[in-house]
Amino acid sequence: MTFRIKPIMLKVAAAAWLLGATSAMADTTLEFTQWWEPELPAGSLRKIMDDFEAANPGIKVTLVSGPYAATRDQISVGAATGTLSDVVGLDGAWVNNLNAQNALADMNPMMDASKFDKAQVADIIKVDGKAVMFPVASFVYPVFVNLDLAAQAGVTKLPSTRAEFLEAAKKMTHADKNQYGWVLPLSLQSPSGVQNDMMSWVWASGQSMMADGKPALDGKPVVDMLTFVKSLNDAGTISPGIATKTEQEKVEEFVNDRVGMMVDSLAHVNLIRKRNPKLNFDIIPVPVVEGYTGKRGLPYASWGIGISAGSKHQEEAWKLVQYLMSEKVNAKLVSLANAFPGNVNAKPDFVTSDKAFGKAFEIFKTGYLANEFTGLPVAEDLMTQFDVEAQKMLAGEQSPEQAAANAQKGWTAKF
C-alpha cells in the first residue's frame, strides 16, 4: 500500500509544481470594471481590448460590465473590501469618496516614469494632489432647440443670452396645447438635473459655484441662476411635474414636440432621431448672462478611468490606461460612444459626417469642459440637498436667496 501511495503522491506533487510554474509564466490578467460595454455597440469594447492584448503580449483583460448604478455599487463595495478591479471606470462624482478610502492609485508617478505627455489629455482629475482619474470620453450638455416650435412661435434668432432664452421660452409656451418652452427634471431619484440643467447655466457664463475649493452657493452666480430659473417657472414656461421628472422623461417630452428647448447630453442625439425621425432640431451653447463674451464652460458627464491602489498589476494597468487615452484608440472609442475625446488630439469621425455633432464639436472646441461636481465629496448628496432647496423655491416656499443660503449651509457641513 505504501509503495502504491508514494508514486501517486510524487505525481501529484510534480503536477502541482508544474501547474504553479505554468501559472507563474502565464499572462497577467487585468480586471476592468466599467459600465461602458453595455452602452457601446455589442462587442466593440471587447474588440478594443483584443487589440490591446495583441499590442501587449502577456497581458489579458477581463471585462466586468454592468449597468451604471450596479457598477457604482460594485465599485463602492470593492473599495471597502479591498477587492476593487485593477482598472475601474469612474464617474467624477465618485472619486472623492473612493480617494477617501485610499482605493485609487496616484497616477502621477506612472505618468512620470513612462514620460506620458500630460498635454495630450483634456483633463486630469486630482484629489489631494493625487491624479486619480482621466476622462476618457466626455458627453457634453448643450441646449437642444425644436426648430419647428421655434418657427411657429416666431423665434427667428436662437437665444444666446438668458434674457433671450426667457423670451423664446415664453413665446414657445402654449399650456392649452401641452406645449412648453423649457423642461427641468428635478427628480430626487436621480438629482443630476441640478448639475446638468441648473448649474450648467452658471458654468456657461464662466462662473463658479465654488470659491477657494469651498461652496459659494450664496454668491451672485448661483443666486442669479436660481432667480432666472424662478422667472422661467413664474412665467409658466416650464413643463409641469418638475419635482418628479427624470432625464429620460425630459428627452421624451422633447422628442414628442411638447417642449421647445432642453439642456441635454449630446449622447442622446441618435436616440432623439430614432424616436422621432421627423423632429427638426438644432444645438446651441447654453445661453449666458447679459454682456458675457468670454469662453463658455460646457457642462459634461464623463466616462473616467482610474487604477486600483490595491492592484498587483499597476504597471500593466497603466499600460491599458495609456492605450485608451492614446490619440487613435481614444478617437475610435469616442466615435463608438458619440462622445468627445479625452485626448485633445483625437478627432472622432462623427463630427465630420454628422452636422449636429459637427456643430457641437465646434462649441466644444471654443469652450471648456466644466463640471464642478467632479471630485467633490458625496457629490450626489450635494445635488440632492440643492435639489430640495430648489424645489422649495419653485413651490413658492422660499426666495432664490433663501434657497441658495440654505443649500450653502447644508453643503458647508459636508466639506
Added chain:
Amino acid sequence: MTRQKRSRHRLKRTVAPYLYLSPSLVIIGLLMLLPMVAVISYSFQNSAVLRRDPSFAGLKHYQAIFADPVFWASLWHTLYFTCMSVIFHMTIGMIFALMLNSDRINPTLRNILRVLYILPWLFTAVIIAVIWRLLLEPNGVVNSILMQLGIIGSKIEWFSSPETALHAVTFANIWAGYPLFMVSLLAGLQGIPKDFYEAADIDGAKAYQKLIFITIPQLMPIIISISLLDFIWTMQVFPLIWITTGGGPIYSTEVLSTYTYKLAFSSYNLSQASASAVVILLISLGLTLFYIRYQKAR
C-alpha cells in the same frame, strides 16, 4: 441494555432533531442572522464598511438620526402610508371578497371579476409605479377625465405637488395591495358554515346584522393575521415610492426606506443608514412579536 448503551441512545435521541434542523439553521444563520448582526454592528461604528479599521461610535449615529427632522417626517409618512394602506386594503379586499362570494352575482360575471380584481397582484412594484406615473402625470389620463367631468379646473401634479404626492403614492399602493386581503378573506368566507346564515335567516336577521354578527367575527383571525403581515410588509415598501417620487417633492413622500437608502447610497453614510435600518428592524420586530403572540394565543 447496559447503562452506557442507554445513555448513548438518549444522547442520540436528543441530538437527532438538531441534526435534522441543522441545514435550515445554517442557512437562516448565514442569510438572516449574519447580515442583521452586521448591520447592527455597523450602526455602532464610524465610517462603517467604507474603512477597514472603523472606530467605535457608541450611540452617535442614533443621536444623529433622531436629531434629524427629516427622519421624524419619514417616520410620520411611513405610518400614514402604512396605516392608510392597511385600512383600505382590508376594506376593499372585504368588499370584493363579499362580492365574489355572493350568490346574487351571475357565475360568469363572478369569474370575470375574479380575474379583474386579482390583476394588480400580478404586476411587479416597478410596473405598478410606471402605470401610476403615466396615469397621474399632469397630462395623464386621470387629469384628463377629471377635467372633462368638471371635477377639477386645472391639471393637478399628483406626484409633483407636496400637497398631493403622499396621498397619490398611498393610493397606488392601495391599488396594488388589496388582492392579498381579497383572496385570503374569500377563502375564509367559503369556510364559514352555511348553517350560521340559515339560523340567522330563521331568526329574521338582516344582511348587515349577518355581516356584523357572523361574517366579521368568523373572519377576525384572518383579518388580524393578514393586517399584521400587511403592516409589516407595507412599512418596508421601497420601489413604488422610489420610482414614483424618489421621496420628493421636497420631503413630502420620504419614508423610512427611502431615507435609509439615501443615507447609504447618496450620502455614503453607511453607519447612519445602518442606525436607521436598525430602527426599522426594531419596529418590524415589535410587530412580528405581536403577530407571533397572537398566533400562539389562537
